[in-house]
Amino acid sequence: MKKLVGGGLVIALLGVIVWQYRIELLVWGAPKLRQIISPIPGNVPISWTRGPDVPGASPGERPPNIILILTDDMGFNDVSLYNGGAGDGSVMTPNIDAIARQGVTLTNGYAANAVCAPSRASILTGRYSTRFGFEFTPFPKVGATIFRWMQEINQPELPSFIDTEKVDALPDMRELGMPAEEITIAEVLQDAGYYTAHIGKWHLGAIDGMRPEDQGFDDSLYMSGVFYLPEDHPDVVNAKREEDGIERMVWTFAEYSAQFNGGERFQPRGYLTDYYTEEALEVIENNRHRPFFLYLAHWGIHNPLQATRSDYDALSHIEDHHLRVYSAMIRSVDRSVGQITAKLEALGLAENTLILFTSDNGGAGYIQLPDINKPYRGWKLTHFEGGTHVPFMARWPARIQADSILDAPAHHVDLFHTIAAAAGAAVPSDRQLDGVDLMPFITGEETGLPHDTLFWREGHHQSVQHRGWKLIRAAQPDKRWLFDLADDPTEQVNLADAEPGKVEELEALLAAHNAEQAAPLWPTVLNSPQLIDKHGGQPYVEGDEYIYWPN
Numbered sequence: 001m002k003k004l005v006g007g008g009l010v011i012a013l014l015g016v017i018v019w020q021y022r023i024e025l026l027v028w029g030a031p032k033l034r035q036i037i038s039p040i041p042g043n044v045p046i047s048w049t050r051g052p053d054v055p056g057a058s059p060g061e062r063p064p065n066i067i068l069i070l071t072d073d074m075g076f077n078d079v080s081l082y083n084g085g086a087g088d089g090s091v092m093t094p095n096i097d098a099i100a101r102q103g104v105t106l107t108n109g110y111a112a113n114a115v116c117a118p119s120r121a122s123i124l125t126g127r128y129s130t131r132f133g134f135e136f137t138p139f140p141k142v143g144a145t146i147f148r149w150m151q152e153i154n155q156p157e158l159p160s161f162i163d164t165e166k167v168d169a170l171p172d173m174r175e176l177g178m179p180a181e182e183i184t185i186a187e188v189l190q191d192a193g194y195y196t197a198h199i200g201k202w203h204l205g206a207i208d209g210m211r212p213e214d215q216g217f218d219d220s221l222y223m224s225g226v227f228y229l230p231e232d233h234p235d236v237v238n239a240k241r242e243e244d245g246i247e248r249m250v251w252t253f254a255e256y257s258a259q260f261n262g263g264e265r266f267q268p269r270g271y272l273t274d275y276y277t278e279e280a281l282e283v284i285e286n287n288r289h290r291p292f293f294l295y296l297a298h299w300g301i302h303n304p305l306q307a308t309r310s311d312y313d314a315l316s317h318i319e320d321h322h323l324r325v326y327s328a329m330i331r332s333v334d335r336s337v338g339q340i341t342a343k344l345e346a347l348g349l350a351e352n353t354l355i356l357f358t359s360d361n362g363g364a365g366y367i368q369l370p371d372i373n374k375p376y377r378g379w380k381l382t383h384f385e386g387g388t389h390v391p392f393m394a395r396w397p398a399r400i401q402a403d404s405i406l407d408a409p410a411h412h413v414d415l416f417h418t419i420a421a422a423a424g425a426a427v428p429s430d431r432q433l434d435g436v437d438l439m440p441f442i443t444g445e446e447t448g449l450p451h452d453t454l455f456w457r458e459g460h461h462q463s464v465q466h467r468g469w470k471l472i473r474a475a476q477p478d479k480r481w482l483f484d485l486a487d488d489p490t491e492q493v494n495l496a497d498a499e500p501g502k503v504e505e506l507e508a509l510l511a512a513h514n515a516e517q518a519a520p521l522w523p524t525v526l527n528s529p530q531l532i533d534k535h536g537g538q539p540y541v542e543g544d545e546y547i548y549w550p551n
Contacts, residue, residue: 040257041265043268046282048219048286049218051289055289059348059349060398063192063422063424064291064352065294066189066194066293066356067293067294067354068296069337070120070201071357072298072301072360073359073360074301074333075359075363075374076374076390076391077363077371077375078093078330079391083374087324088318090317090318091318093330095335095337096333096357099337099357100394101403103393103395103397104400104404104405104406104442107407108406108407109391110411110412110454111358111360113388114382117203118135118136118137121204123360124185127431127432128517130520131434132518132521135459135521136458136520138176141172163526166523175206175207180214186293188420189423191425193291194423197217197218197287198220199276199294200296202223202297219283220262224257227255228256230256236308237308238325240305244536247303273298273332273336280296280336284343293423296336300330300332300333301333302364307326312328337357341355352398357393358392360390361388362389362390363379364381365379365381366535368537370535373385376489377490377491377533379530379535383456396422399443400439406442408450410451411454413433414450415435418437432516449467452467457513457517459524461549461550464506466505468484469485469502471496473507476548481496482496482499482502482506526551527550530549532544532547
């Protein structure tokens with residue numbers, strides 16, 4: 001009997017230890033187990049489709065080439081065009097800036113959502129993603145568990161809500177995606193005779209019918225892992241925030257891998273941003289004699305924060321390690337843009353190539369850098385300007401005059417229509433489309449506003465912007481924020497109590513919009529508090545404003 005009792009006590013003690021150190025054990029064990037079960041083979045050379053060896057028409061006599069460069073989690077303050085210097089104020093992005101200076105700056109460019117995947121779905125379809133139920137961002141089931149554990153440890157005074165039954169019932173992340181029947185800009189351009197290529201992040205489903213090669217792309221170099229380089233690679237410099245749940249999830253389940261056209265996974269070749277760029281240059285070279293559409297969906301500058309040692313060393317004057325790594329990542333994206341534009345110049349394609357550059361949403365608070373969305377409040381995951389007001393610019397020398405500026409609100413859904421119109425391609429007529437062709441507004445042929453009203457929705461967190469007024473509302477906390485952006489572009493003064501009539505007007509617009517949207521394709525499983533004016537490493541104190549992110 002004593003042995004049984006003693007054994008029971010030992011088991012109970014081990015259980016307590018395992019529970020106390022559950023996150024550490026998961027972080028330590030998951031990568032090692034994965035490497036044993038499913039090792040990723042080395043790099044495989046890619047055979048991109050080759051176009052004709054001689055031109056059928058000169059570049060100026062055929063439809064424009066189109067390159068859409070989408071960065072990930074790039075804040076408004078991460079581009080020196082807007083502020084004179086990113087990072088600590090000294091980091092320049094001359095190649096990104098040149099797109100705007102040789103073309104147009106869209107000063108009020110908005111992401112379709114404050115989080116990755118719904119923005120991407122809207123960009124590719126020209127529709128609010130909620131029209132087809134793509135309301136929440138797909139993420140692995142275990143992510144919700146990590147969020148809950150970290151929330152319990154770090155912010156117990158702001159209780160999180162995790163619906164464990166819904167988490168258990170949630171399909172595998174690969175199955176959560178954009179319905180196959182949605183028509184993408186790649187499909188539209190394919191029908192117009194374009195060669196279409198995708199490189200980088202997708203995040204719109206990974207099973208048949210949802211993948212890039214099923215949604216209009218002739219070729220796809222698909223990001224199937226999230227490391228820029230292996231964590232122990234001699235040429236990488238890492239920066240981690242061990243205390244943050246999203247950071248823990250990303251570092252725990254990161255891999256260094258890619259796929260080409262749905263084949264077997266393999267390791268990329270070198271630092272991921274540079275690898276994608278090198279492959280993009282080959283796409284341009286191979287297809288220089290015919291119209292092409294290149295969707296370059298960089299993972300940069302999303303976490304995990306990893307920079308090349310050479311980029312890190314070039315910024316030795318930045319003392320904060322995390323900011324230095326992050327700034328080095330910005331440097332690599334800017335280098336990518338410069339290499340793309342230089343290739344176009346070398347091939348004589350620059351004049352008749354439309355380049356569009358934007359970010360899927362604003363900078364993330366969980367990387368704990370204070371100024372990445374400056375001068376705006378809020379972060380990725382929130383509808384405050386910091387989460388949705390993003391870098392947005394375009395260059396097309398054949399059509400756009402250098403140093404043009406469009407101050408009117410523009411939106412991700414407009415990219416579909418702008419690209420289709422530039423290509424002379426027909427857009428679908430059997431479904432509700434939400435964007436407009438921005439080119440007439442850029443060139444001055446149209447003088448009004450591209451939009452009177454714009455909407456954002458993710459569960460109970462919903463927003464509307466109408467003729468300069470913006471309403472944000474949530475169920476947790478049950479609150480309304482109203483801002484007059486014309487007088488208060490950085491959302492400092494909440495006018496909700498002072499302007500009840502305006503709140504009512506905007507809520508009526510939201511209600512009418514919501515009535516047209518589809519039910520979510522899968523349920524929200526978590527509700528996570530986000531501080532508005534503090535990043536994730538700063539403690540909550542009584543009186544701090546916050547809003548919950550449902551996903």
